[in-house]
Amino acid sequence: MNRQWFWVGSIVAGLGLAVGAVLWFGPDVKAVQIGAAAPDFKVYDLRTQDSVSFRRHYKGTVTLVNVWATYCIPCKVEMPAMQALYDSLSGKGFKIAAVSVDVVGPQEVRQFADDLHLTSTSCRIGMARSSRITRPPVFPRASW
Numbered sequence: 001m002n003r004q005w006f007w008v009g010s011i012v013a014g015l016g017l018a019v020g021a022v023l024w025f026g027p028d029v030k031a032v033q034i035g036a037a038a039p040d041f042k043v044y045d046l047r048t049q050d051s052v053s054f055r056r057h058y059k060g061t062v063t064l065v066n067v068w069a070t071y072c073i074p075c076k077v078e079m080p081a082m083q084a085l086y087d088s089l090s091g092k093g094f095k096i097a098a099v100s101v102d103v104v105g106p107q108e109v110r111q112f113a114d115d116l117h118l119t120s121t122s123c124r125i126g127m128a129r130s131s132r133i134t135r136p137p138v139f140p141r142a143s144w
Helices: 002-025 073-092 106-115
Strands: 042-045 050-053 062-068 094-100 126-128
Touching: 062 073, 073 094, 094 106
Parallel strands: 062 094
Antiparallel strands: 042 050, 042 126
């Protein structure tokens, strides 16, 4: 019985050390505050085939950042509603930044957008270049 508690204690201590190490040596993550500049990240724009800085491209606009994937059924369902939202508010400076986190090629992602009849001006269809975007920051009314 004592040997069993030794192993349980060792595992708990090891997990505690691992969590402590991650918190101490892990990446510096800053919370987004209301009124603060939004975190910047870059994606590959499928239309221009260029890297796009979100902070620079969307500065001064109200932008809905939508992180999606072609295999995501809810994503497919929500796209027409976002297109309608863009159509009704784009004249007032509203933009949508739709960022794909797919592992498929750019052609498949572009075909997905074309199948849903997303206009070239409504959504900036891009593919994330790094795994950082797969866990996007939350933007509570952040200013670009």
